[in-house]
Every structure is written in C-alpha cells, then in structure tokens.
Amino acid sequence: MRQRLKWLAGAAALITGLGVGIAVTAGPAAAATGFTVSSGRILDANGNNFVMRGVNHAHTWYANNFSSFADIKALGANTVRVVLANGTRWTKNDTADVSRVIAECKRTKLICVLEVHDTTGYGEQAGAATLAQATDYWISVKSALDGQEPYVILNIGNEPYGNQNATGWINDTKNAITRLRAAGFQHSIMVDAPNWGQDWQFIMRDNAASVFATDPQKNVIFSIHMYGVFDTAAEITDYLGRFQTAGLPIVVGEFGFDHSDGNPDEDTIFAQAQQRGIGYLGWSWSGNGGGVEYLDMVTSFNPSALTTWGQRIFNGANGIKATSREASVYGGTTPTTQPTTPPTTQPTTPPTTQPTTPPTTQPTTPPATGACSATYAVSNSWGNGFQGTVTVTAGAAAINGWVVNWTWPNGQRFTNSWNASVTSSGDSVTARNMPYNGSLAARGSTSWGFTASFNGTNNTPTVTCAAA
Template sequence: AGWTAPTTAAVQKLRAAGFAHTIMVDAPNWGQDWEGVMRADARSVYDADPTGNLIFSIHMYSVYDTAEKVTDYLNSFVGAGLPLLIGEFGGPADQYGDPDEDTMMATAEKLRLGYLAWSWSGNTDPVLDLVIDFDPARLSPWGERALHGPNGITETSREATVFGGGQGGGDTQAPTAPGTPTASGVTADSATLSWTAATDDVGVTAYDVVRVTGGSETKVASSATTSASVTGLSAGTAYSFAVYARDAAGNRSPRSGTVSVTTSEGGGTPGGVCSVGYRVVGEWPGGFQGEITLHNTGTAAVDGWTLAFTFPDGQTVTTMWGGTAAQNGGAVSVTPASYTSTIAAGGSVTVGFTGGLTGGNGAPTAFTLNGGACTAA
C-alpha cells in the first residue's frame, strides 16, 4: 500500500499534465520488489492510467536466486496481461547469488518480455560493465553474453543493453473485436457489462472497457473475463461503452460495438421490479388526500428508493408522511422516510399525502422506481 498510492498519484499527475508517452514504473525497494508489492498491486496502478501506456520494471538480482523464482514472477505479469520488462540485471551467480543470466534472458525471450542489462558503463564494475573503458567496440564477457543472448542472436541492430519483446518473431497479430456488450444490473452509480469473447492466434489475456464520448475514449475498467462492473457513474445519466481485447504481447483488437446505458435516478437499486397502487382517499373543494403503495415484486430487498410520477391535472403535494416529496410542475419525486426506506422482497410500503387542486384530479398513469418502470397494482 505504501507503494501503490503514491505511484498511482504520480502517474495520474503526469497524465493530467499532458504527458502521453510511455511511463516505466519501477518496482519498490531499488526495483527488486522484495515483498511482492508491485506484483500484488500492479493491476490497480495500471488501471489508474487512463491511456494504458504504461510498463512495469523489475530488477532481478539476488532476491530471485532460482530459475523458478524468475519464471514465477515474470509469468504472474504475463498471465495477468500486464506489460513488464526486466529493468536491470547482471553478474554471475557465483559472485552475487543471482540466477544464471542466460536463464533470465531465455525466460524473458520465451515470454516475449524485454530486458535491460546492467550496465552500459566502462569502469564501475568489471563484472557488471558491458563495455571496457567506455569503448562500445570492446565488449566485456558480460557484454558478449548480453549482446548475443542465450539463443545466439547476433543482429547488428540489437543493442547490447536491450532486448525488445517484439523481436525474434514475436506475436504481432491482434485479437478479433469482442462482441457488442450488453448491460445488466444498472443502478444509479454502476452497471455490469457482458460481451462475447474475442479470438486470438495465441490467446486473449484481458479486456479493456472504455467510455465513448463523441470521438474520445476513457478506460473505465479491465477484466480477465467477458464481463466487468463499471462503477462511479452519475445518477440519471446516459453513457456509451465499448470493449477492446488484448493479448499477452500487448496487441489490441478493434473496438467492439457500443452499448448505451442510462443510470437510474437514485437509490442504487435496479428498477423494473415493482408495482404501484395509487388511490384517492378523500376529496374536498381545492384539495384531496392520496395514498401510494409500493410493492417490491423482485427477489431482493430494495434498500433506498426514489419514486417518480407526474400529475396529469396540475395537482400539488402539500404534505406527505412516509416519504418526502419534491415537485417541479406536475412531475413529483418521492424519497422515503427512514422507516419506509427498505422494501423487503415481496413486501410493500405505503406513503400518504394531502394535495391541492386547481381543476381535475386524474390519477398518474406511469410510475418509476429508481428509474425502472413499475406496473399498476
């Protein structure tokens, strides 16, 4: 937690300042992630970057003293569909207790991950220096190994310090577009989106959900499955969402079709599982008394609600018990009192009111609960 919050804040501050280039996020503890903090929280940091143009870096020295530890750590990022490179490594096992560097390079290349060998210097350490006396033409034994790699790669364009995961015949084929998402469980502040899977020649590792606004996109969720929950939405607001698929090499699919979602007006509970009974209890010149009974026809309790309807003849609510009314013209919105806030599955609550009349006293013809239409009881 001590690494995640400031790292996320730094990434978001850079993006807010207009930096759109790739950001390389180093692991804590001099890049070595002794306690696995970056490994545990990389997803939350990655998802906090609205551009997704971010890569993590791990320094592999004596903490990763076996080939199994190397493979396990690198595979944890590949399996999660998160970009990673070995940002620093070097030195023989017999001197520093590190796993064999050929093993590191071979494992990274097999997983199509990049690595940066330490170091491109000339006189700091005869074991770790890649060159002799700052002369790039005079490679040290370690420089020869890093340049040629465990698989004998000798391309002259390859720098001694860098292996890019896309070299050596890596995966360049993007996944197909996922199916157009569908929405369910829409509340005042969230929605669940589901889609049919994309296909890929190697395999899809993750999906990114984006909010589409005109010609711009904002990533709002990521998932390793074909569904995701989008949270933090505003009540009574229309949104458009789409989905991208990604593979382990970072190739991204075409965008799916878009789905339109309108959140409910309030309460955080899906509507459409209710019926409403409305009746006039009594009437007198210029006024009347009414009663509204809300029935929960769903299988889960409604905890917090907003009931909306429109008077057809200009009636006004003057007092109410069991709830609080707000009115704009003929449109009325009712929120519950503390003792009517929860409606058990199969249960009901009743609110009563007195109202004013200026003409007729027709009953409302439509009701919504938390944005979902109710049937007439």
C-alpha cells in the first residue's frame, strides 16, 4: 500500500524566484553499453531517441503479480517503473526477484526503470531510508543488473527527501552517483527530486547541472513528480522548459489526475511532454491505498476494468496508446492505435529546446486573399530522427480550414504527429487541420508538429497550403 503525506505549504514558491535557473549544455555521453544521454535526449542502446511512455507498478507489495507486466504492455506502454524495497521499510526484493523482474520486462518488451521506494520522504517519514542505504542495496543486487544496461534504467531512490533539510539531497545524490560508478555500474542513473518528488524549493532544478557533472559518464536523468504543486500550465511549462534549455534530460517520473495536496493539470503535463519529447510515467497501475486509491488505473489489477484515470492515460489525448513507441532494442514497432479525440489542451508556447542543427525554414511569399501559406522547420535532430514544426498562416481573409501538402525528397517517414490529421502515401504527405485549429483569422496562424526518421540525407521539402 502506497502512503503519501501532504506536502507542506509553499507550493506558491514555484512561481517566485523563477529567475534562478540552470545553465549548462550536456554534451554527448561517454561510451556505454545501454541507455545514454545526449543534448538532453535519452538514447537507447542502438543510439535511437527513446521517449518513455508508461506507468508505475507497485511490485514490492504485490510481488507475485507478474501478469501485470504483460497487461501494461498490451495497453501500449513502452516503459514500466517498478517499485522495489531495500528492506529498510518493506521486505527486501532480493537478487533473484530483481532478475525475475528484469526478465519479465524483457519478455514483454518493456524498458524497466527500477527504484528503491524506502527512501520516500526521508527526513519527514519515519523509518525512511537514506540514499546511501539505497546505494548499498543496488550494490548488493548488482549481479542481477550487470549486462542488462540496454533494458534497465537505475532510479536510485523514490522521492528521497521530504521538505525538511531538503538541501541535503544535493550532496547525498552526488555521493550516490559517485559510489555507483565506482562499483562499476554502467546504467543510466535516474534521480528523483526532493520535496516528496515535487521540488517546490527548486533544489533539484537549480543544482541539476552540478549533479549531472558529478557523473563521469554524463549519463544522469532527472525525474520530477507532478502532483498538487503542478496545478497550472505556467508551472509545468516553466519547469520542464528550464531543463530543456539547459540541455539536461528530464522525465515526469510520477503524476496523476488528482491528489490530496491539490489538482494537478494533467492535460498540460500530457501536452507538454508530447510537444517537447519528454517521457512520462503515471502513478500507478493498481493496488493503491492510504487514501489515494483513486490513482489506480485499473481495478483490482484487471486490465479490462480501466478507471477514469486509466482511460485518460492510456486512451486520452497525448496518452500512451497515441504516442508510445517501443524501444528499438526490441524492434521499435510503431503503435497502430491513433488518437480518437483531439487534444484537450493545445500547446500555446513552442518547445524551449535548442536545435542541434540550424533550422531550415522554407521562405514563402505573402498569401493571396482567402489563401494560406505554410513554413516547414526542423527544430531538432538526433541519430536518424528529427522533429519538425509546420506553421500555417492565413492570407488577407479568414479561412475555415487548411490542407498542407509536400513530397519527401529523401524518403523520410513520420513516426508521430500532433495538432494535424496526417496521411501519407509513399513520399506524398497530406496534412489537414484538426477541428480546433482550422479556423484562422486574416493573417492568423497555427502550428502542428511531428517527428520523423531519415537515412543519410534530410533535405527540406517544398510545402504548399490551400484553404479548405
């Protein structure tokens, strides 16, 4: 049963002091055998971009419930964050059990994020483990983790500080990373924020660069938990944007649609994560207690009994089925299920990530009356993939719909798109407006985005726009 205390008052501080930020660009990670980090993006063992789309599973309290892994995968997830215990508060998951968890993740083609839950709320929660004790645990089960780097990300400890003396998180996290590397761990290391994971004091945000620099492999992923502190779009957008601007990898390691400490803005979390290419892992599959039973995604571990929250995260706008892509170490299959409803939150600000190659924007002439124009820009590139944005602008008169067309010049192919209805036939592309962004005032504009793959050459296509 997962227990969570209410956060102390002070969440309003999330807006104050936002002028203090992090400022470093993370370079390519050192050579490794599994996941790596490069310019703020997470790459899998094949060097392909990987965006987590998954859920948390309370394995340590339901240790015999291995069927949930396949059920989570069947609903479209590519990642599962697995709750483990080091024996400080709950029964220790031994080496054999950790090996079995990893084997089940691999069998079901899920990426495993393994975390020690006993650290939750250290300093406020009686009996909580320290990050040093969590590190001891990882070293004790290292034989189960060796060689599993392409399939496992090591999340040192869940929400490792409460709100008391939370600045201790800085040195404790650095020491844990140093010890893990000295012990020979080659995995990507994920670190949770203090303040019960919500970082309302900005301790993780403002010290992320120095924590990242501690790792000789430069292979650290930061995890923010978004509950009641993150109840406005401005807070969510600013927090995620600062990490991307600094070139540091961030994921939403836990979040929900409601919570006892406030009502998180889950629609913005989904929309911003998708727009920015950031991973998310919702809390949690099933088995919640302690007053947060409403965060169960399915009732009594039954995948056919989705709750309201389960329907939202799996089947909703920017949810798992619409946006998840299997890790390329398993084959990288693209989801066959497309969104059935338009996004409820349309992004209002562009991603703050800086492109790794100069944007290639196609110039256009002013549109004629009643017509429209479109510009195509590459905003980011990684490996054999890239992210693009198309901006549609109405002419001297309003339009009620638009159609954008182009032909890929080098055999590029879409892997995902948002804010447009996109169809392809070979190299030919047609994109039509969604119900909510087709009507544009005179000289008004809207944007839609996509990710795509390329092989060798990625020239800009010639784009046309017509009013529908």
